[in-house]
Amino acid sequence: MTRTTTRPRRRSADALAAALATLALGLGGAPPAAADDPGRAGQVEVPAGVSAGVAVFDRTTGTFTERHNENQKFRSASVVKLLIALDYLRTHDPRTLPAADRTRLDAMLRRSDDNAASHYWALGGRTAIVDRSVARLGLTDTDRPPAGYEDYWGYVSLSAADTVRIYRYLLDTAEAPVRDYVMGNLRQTTRCGADGFDQHFGIPGSFERPYAVKQGWSGFGASGDCGPKPAAAARNARAAAGVDLTKEALHTTGTVGPDDRAIVAVFTLHPDGTPYGSAYTAVNRLTRSLDVPGAARPAGTWVGTWGSGVKVRPRPTTVDSAPLTSLPAGVEVLVSCQKEGQEVTVPPYTNTWWAYLPQYGGYMTNIYLRSPGNQLPGVPLCSS
Structure with a gap:
């Protein structure tokens, strides 16, 4: 589910348009419209x-x-x-x-x-x-x-x-x-x-x-x-x-x-x-999707969720693992790894697998991930 996109280099013919846009910003003027830059289409x-x-x-x-x-x-x-x-x-x-x-x-x-x-x-x-x-x-x-x-x-x-x-x-x-x-x-x-x-x-x-x-x-x-x-x-x-x-x-x-x-x-x-x-x-x-110079992108797999008030916890259990936060309902999350933990039941589902969300610093039960099975395909096991 992870996709890597290699962007083509910007064409040198765009340099003049970019320079004019920069000058316009410095003088308080409006930069050229996006349609004027063929490299942006x-x-x-x-x-x-x-x-x-x-x-x-x-x-x-x-x-x-x-x-x-x-x-x-x-x-x-x-x-x-x-x-x-x-x-x-x-x-x-x-x-x-x-x-x-x-x-x-x-x-x-x-x-x-x-x-x-x-x-x-x-x-x-x-x-x-x-x-x-x-x-x-x-x-x-x-x-x-x-x-x-x-x-x-x-x-x-x-x-x-x-x-x-x-x-x-x-x-x-x-x-x-x-x-x-x-x-x-x-x-x-x-x-x-x-x-x-x-x-x-x-x-x-x-x-x-x-x-x-x-x-x-x-x-x-x-x-x-x-x-x-x-x-x-x-x-x-x-x-x-x-x-x-x-x-x-x-x-x-x-x-x-x-x-x-x-x-x-x-x-x-x-x-x-x-x-x-x-x-x-x-x-x-x-x-x-943006070309952002100098940006480092997090590793992992983006997965959709369902349900509201889904909790992210410091460990893959609800026992002595108070929630760190709750997810916005239906949000897509980045999963870096998964591991087995406490069995969780949300009728009619039961699951022992938990996904680690690096951007939240904690785990959520896989029950609330949009995946056909209990374990996420293609997602590695957590090392600890």
Whole structure:
């Protein structure tokens, strides 16, 4: 089930287009559309039914390796917390922040805490944050929330191209204390968000460290699945300025590889009613299809799961092996090996085999894996 794909080298004829895109980013202009780059056709594997905007920028060569609808605007969800943090740190030295501020900012960047974002959104003048960010960072696709929704920071619109600009500003232009503080937090992103959603999809689900990420999700209700969640906010069925505000949105952004070599921005919308685990899996598949320079990919076999609230445990047993976390319902997981352990019965099934999930650091019973037998075919035995 594991597939290895060898990508062809980018054609030298694309170098001029890439250089123009890089120049446009530096000047705040929009890069050429993906259709202008013949080397990009068909490279990004977008799952059926998913709308995506993608950009991957190689900081070593100064060129894009992936561009797909990179100027399409999406509601930002929590990705806008990058702009909220940068705007606040514009006038506050991260080295001398009061303890309360540091705690709140850390939570916003690592755990995607919404209360912290709302605090700084109001403190910074709400939409004034967007106006300042557009001017300072040379953003071309970023807009305020629609009229009447100024309190909804997650309705700020962003594109993959502008997200690359944000990370390039952070890495190459921002003062060192700001860069080190923000990137340091993004390197410590927690598996579970403050609202109980598993945020280990996309970049952290597809590549080995080093990486730094800021994720975004919106419209999924309470189906995360890291545990209890606050009540879901009512969904607003309005679309404005061509930006969809209702479909389930799942975004993964950040840097990958030594010295933050690649900047990756993946924005996605999913058919209305898509479960979180299905969107999670779709974003992982899309992200794994990308050409990301400097990325190390984890070894193992991707396998689908069924059931909800499936537990991952430190050992292949439920005895004295308290759950580490729960899986989002129906998510695809990476299995590196399997071993026999405690017999588990979920009528009408009984199984003694457990799969090790390296990205979760624990085991799940094979009962909940989509496999024809008790033991996964082609998956090796765990050595210990």
